Amino acid sequence: xxxxxxxxxxxxxxxxxxxxxxxxxxxxxxxxxxxxxxxxxxxxxxxxxxxxxxxxxxxxxxxxxxxxxxxxxxxxxxxxxxxxxxxxxxxxxxxxxxxxxxxxxxxxxxxxxxxxxxxxxxxxxxxxxxxxxxxxxxxxxxxxxxxxxxxxxxxxxxxxxxxxxxxxxxxxxxxxxxxxxxxxxxxxxxxxxxxxxxxxxxxxxxxxxxxxxxxxxxxxxxxxxxxxxxxxxxxxxxxxxxxxxxxxxxxxxxxxxxxxxxxxxxxxxxxxxxxxxxxxxxxxxxxxxxxxxxxxxxxxxxxxxxxxxxxxxxxxxxxxxxxxxxxxxxx
Amino acid sequence: xxxxxxxxxxxxxxxxxxxxxxxxxxxxxxxxxxxxxxxxxxxxxxxxxxxxxxxxxxxxxxxxxxxxxxxxxxxxxxxxxxxxxxxxxxxxxxxxxxxxxxxxxxxxxxxxxxxxxxxxxxxxxxxxxxxxxxxxxxxxxxxxxxxxxxxxxxxxxxxxxxxxxxxxxxxxxxxxxxxxxxxxxxxxxxxxxxxxxxxxxxxxxxxxxxxxxxxxxxxxxxxxxxxxxxxxxxxxxxxxxxxxxxxxxxxxxxxxxx
Numbered sequence: 001x002x003x004x005x006x007x008x009x010x011x012x013x014x015x016x017x018x019x020x021x022x023x024x025x026x027x028x029x030x031x032x033x034x035x036x037x038x039x040x041x042x043x044x045x046x047x048x049x050x051x052x053x054x055x056x057x058x059x060x061x062x063x064x065x066x067x068x069x070x071x072x073x074x075x076x077x078x079x080x081x082x083x084x085x086x087x088x089x090x091x092x093x094x095x096x097x098x099x100x101x102x103x104x105x106x107x108x109x110x111x112x113x114x115x116x117x118x119x120x121x122x123x124x125x126x127x128x129x130x131x132x133x134x135x136x137x138x139x140x141x142x143x144x145x146x147x148x149x150x151x152x153x154x155x156x157x158x159x160x161x162x163x164x165x166x167x168x169x170x171x172x173x174x175x176x177x178x179x180x181x182x183x184x185x186x187x188x189x190x191x192x193x194x195x196x197x198x199x200x201x202x203x204x205x206x207x208x209x210x211x212x213x214x215x216x217x218x219x220x221x222x223x224x225x226x227x228x229x230x231x232x233x234x235x236x237x238x239x240x241x242x243x244x245x246x247x248x249x250x251x252x253x254x255x256x257x258x259x260x261x262x263x264x265x266x267x268x269x270x271x272x273x274x275x276x277x278x279x280x281x282x283x284x285x286x287x288x289x290x291x292x293x294x295x296x297x298x299x300x301x302x303x304x305x306x307x308x309x310x311x312x313x314x315x316x317x318x319x320x321x322x323x324x325x326x327x328x329x330x331x
Numbered sequence: 332x333x334x335x336x337x338x339x340x341x342x343x344x345x346x347x348x349x350x351x352x353x354x355x356x357x358x359x360x361x362x363x364x365x366x367x368x369x370x371x372x373x374x375x376x377x378x379x380x381x382x383x384x385x386x387x388x389x390x391x392x393x394x395x396x397x398x399x400x401x402x403x404x405x406x407x408x409x410x411x412x413x414x415x416x417x418x419x420x421x422x423x424x425x426x427x428x429x430x431x432x433x434x435x436x437x438x439x440x441x442x443x444x445x446x447x448x449x450x451x452x453x454x455x456x457x458x459x460x461x462x463x464x465x466x467x468x469x470x471x472x473x474x475x476x477x478x479x480x481x482x483x484x485x486x487x488x489x490x491x492x493x494x495x496x497x498x499x500x501x502x503x504x505x506x507x508x509x510x511x512x513x514x515x516x517x518x519x520x521x522x523x524x525x526x527x528x529x530x531x532x533x534x535x536x537x538x539x540x541x542x543x544x545x546x547x548x549x550x551x552x553x554x555x556x557x558x559x560x561x562x563x564x565x566x567x568x569x570x571x572x573x574x575x576x577x578x579x580x581x582x583x584x585x586x587x588x589x
């Protein structure tokens with residue numbers, strides 16, 4: 001399905017038909033895959049929903065880091081002067097820049113992990129919302145990233161790449177990073193080491209008494225998932241081509257949370273599926289305009305009423321389709 | 332030789348003194364009991380020994396090291412295992428995974444190795460799994476290795492929890508009311524089980540228990556506390572005859588007949 005989508009998007013550009021159509025398509029696919037990032041990291045964290053939700057909240061803002069880097073390095077910008085590196089190099093360096101954005105976000109994740117040592121549940125969630133506000137306010141007042149007007153120029157980088165060789169870069173990179181993320185998370189949570197996080201989620205006191213260093217594990221969980229959210233933020237910025245502090249408001253994190261809750265918080269494949277389905281749903285309901293935001297919360301209410309553990313609970317896809325186990329080991 | 336030596340241990344919560352001036356000296360290899368009426372401070376003592384509370388005063392010396400103020404996970408790594416009054420298994424993880432996690436303090440691989448799946452990673456994961464399965468075999472729990480604890484009967488959950496505590500290779504095992512919530516036939520099984528553990532593992536046991544059947548059958552040495560203070564200690568026979576213990580448990584005879 002995905003290659004088809006890229007073909008379509010690709011054709012759209014070549015034929016010069018309706019460029020809007022192709023843009024929409026890329027955004028659609030992009031969004032859904034971006035969803036994975038937000039989401040899968042919850043699955044990683046074994047998601048004590050509230051405990052880990054903060055991450056995308058403020059880290060999506062770290063899309064700024066990689067956007068800034070890529071713009072400074074590769075484009076002629078009136079503010080940053082001449083580009084530091086030729087545009088053709090962005091072809092290879094693009095993933096590096098996205099990963100640097102991820103690392104920067106991971107480091108900030110470290111700072112927010114520290115309050116998590118003493119605070120739990122709802123209180124920790126409140127702290128993370130506070131951090132979100134701090135970051136947004138800070139960005140609003142930083143002139144070199146455009147303040148509240150936002151920051152752009154990322155599209156120039158993409159165009160620069162397309163000048164060298166025509167290819168749906170963003171679609172490719174978003175999908176690649178999505179697969180990479182799921183891969184990393186799966187490796188992490190299937191190890192005895194990573195299971196420590198799930199243990200903390202289920203019973204923190206028991207985890208401590210069974211020799212799990214909970215502070216260390218929280219630090220790792222926060223940094224790891226912040227890093228992944230930072231990567232998704234970077235991709236988001238390049239797909240849209242424009243970021244402003246408002247892009248990373250609480251609504252964005254709510255969207256991501258809904259994806260996780262719909263799927264079931266302990267399920268990796270569930271999160272991926274639900275991210276895709278939810279994005280498609282959002283797009284399908286677009287003609288309803290504002291009523292979309294009546295219908296979607298309604299769906300959420302119904303799910304919470306009749307299936308509070310989410311559609312898949314903590315089951316993986318292989319639980320429903322045992323034959324899949326032959327091809328892929330889920331857990 | 333004494334394994335656990337507690338001197339002048341006091342714990343205050345605000346104005347409340349939960350434990351005061353406690354002295355304990357556990358010999359290596361013993362099976363010891365800690366009893367007292369509700370709210371006497373028994374679990375508080377266990378919480379201090381296992382690192383959940385930092386004592387207000389006094390020292391806890393375990394195996395030659397002072398351990399007060401240490402985090403529970405490092406206390407566990409030093410060799411104190413523990414179970415809880417209300418079973419605290421990870422209910423949404425298989426029994427095997429429950430046991431496996433007890434090896435978290437010596438995984439043998441670094442943080443990034445799970446991502447790269449190095450040889451060393453596989454070797455250590457294999458070691459952990461083999462060790463866990465071996466332990467489950469010893470406890471005759473191998474058949475339920477892939478079950479979830481929430482689906483198991485209470486008595487079995489208790490056994491899994493004790494097995495999990497032993498999986499950390501403790502020198503001292505703290506059992507907090509192991510018989511709580513068990514039926515009478517389960518209780519006699521438990522007594523045999525604890526005896527068997529004491530005989531087969533090189534371990535010192537210290538247990539809190541309310542059921543006199545369990546305490547009197549198992550323990551060689553008993554300490555009785557009330558309102559945070561030691562009121563008696565000795566062998567089961569001595570304790571049963573001690574007037575102060577009878578008073579603490581049954582009230583003052585004088586009051587009844589006055």
